Amino acid sequence: MKKVVKFGGSSLASAEQFLKVGKIIHADKSRKYVVPSAPGKRDKKDTKVTDMLYATYALAEAGKDFSQEMAFIKARYQEIINGLKLDLSLEKEFEKITADFKKKAGENYAASRGEYLNGIVMANYLGYEFIDAAEVIFFDENGDFDAEKTNDVLSERLAKTERAVIPGFYGALPDGTVKTFSRGGSDVTGSIVARAAKVDVYENWTDVSGFMVADPRIIDKPQSIDMITYRELRELSYMGASVLHEDAIFPVRKEGIPINIKNTNAPQDSGTWIVENTCQKSKYVITGIAGKKGFCCVSIDKDMMNAEVGFCRKVLQVFEDNDISIEHMPSGIDTMTVFVHQDEFEEKEQNVLAGIHKAVKPDTVDLESDLALIAVVGRGMRSTRGTAGRIFSALAHGNVNVKMIDQGSSELNIIIGVKNQDFEAAIKAIYTIFVDVQL
Ligand code: ASP
Helix, strand or coil: CCEEEEECHHHHCCHHHHHHHHHHHHCCCCEEEEEECCCCCCCCCCCCHHHHHHHHHHHHHCCCCCHHHHHHHHHHHHHHHHHCCCCCCCHHHHHHHHHHHHCCCCHHHHHHHHHHHHHHHHHHHHCCEECCHHHCCEECCCCCECHHHHHHHHHHHHHCCCCEECCCCEEECCCCCEEECCCCCHHHHHHHHHHHHCCCEEEEEECCCCCECCCCCCCCCCCECCEEEHHHHHHHHCCCCCCCCHHHHHHHHHHCCCEEEEECCCCCCCCEEEECCCCCCCCCCCCEEEEEEEEEEEEEECCCHHHCCCHHHHHHHHHHHCCCCEEECCECCCEEEEEEEHHHHHCCHHHHHHHHHHHHCCCEEEEEEEEEEEEEECHHHHHCCCHHHHHHHHHHHCCCCCCEEEECCCCCEEEEEEEHHHHHHHHHHHHHHHHHCCC
């Protein structure tokens, strides 16, 4: 049995948190490869080391003095080193980082030092080998992650390494320059390492005991999700679930490796399992509800639209030409509706409207803004009758006007459009009918 364990910033924010992490790793011999984030917030008012690095580098780039800011960053690590009573000095590392900042080594390099230094501390603390991610994780000349090269080099390296710490969040471009993933990217590194080491489980340790059925800022103490499939998670994550970076599922999914989200502060909780497939029924018909505000819909009407070959393509081309991504696209016989992100759309709306008129000569084009989309997702929906009906009646009882409802053909998800102002009420109504009032 082999596991990759990734620890998020809040799990590594202080010596106290490191001690919990050490206990977790030593409790299970199969936890062989460790991927740390940079130290996160110790409390609500604290600043993540990554954010400190971005701010410090901004000063360096502007040619300003950044010595005090760098000293604060150093103090964060020193506090951890002292608290763990390690025989380790980061003096030389900080000298080099300071010199590199002065040479304007780049924002990506700057941000990556949070994970890099934490990796050195972690390796020293555990007595594991340290592998610099810049030597084993690669991006191509366009800056895209190079999955195959990485997998070749990394798997070969890990095959020779019994136990190692590989810092999260960054890798290197072909010329050796450091490049980071997007924010939260240590989750992606964990998944890449899990694939390369062909582990049995990728454990992702954070500060919550897995996914909740709904957002706890909207639902008071929502139920947790024991098991969710990759596909269900995709449907939920693209709508804004925030526990795991949305790209983190792809490398492990290729190998069928499950991800287990665990809580560093409550390791006894089983957390959420993310799996390729399962015949285990979820506790409720729905697995989760997630949504996002801030959409705008463009409704195009034209008599006999359905008979006009290429109509949809011409409309979509207008959005593509204006570089606007489409979130959702329900349609009727003589009408087609396109949901887009309002902030992306607003500045280009007149171009889009003119483009649509020119492309398909519609009868009318209507715009409606301030809409929210809610995804109700569940593998259990396929075998249950009346899910959409229950959603409708719950929303009617909750006094929510439904603007749009659309069931994906896989019967895995139902998307509902409501006004922004009804967003919270709609989620509460749906949660109540499926979770609190189980039939
Ligand atoms: N430290 C980086 C961030 O704050 C990456 C990570 O934590 O995954 O985004």
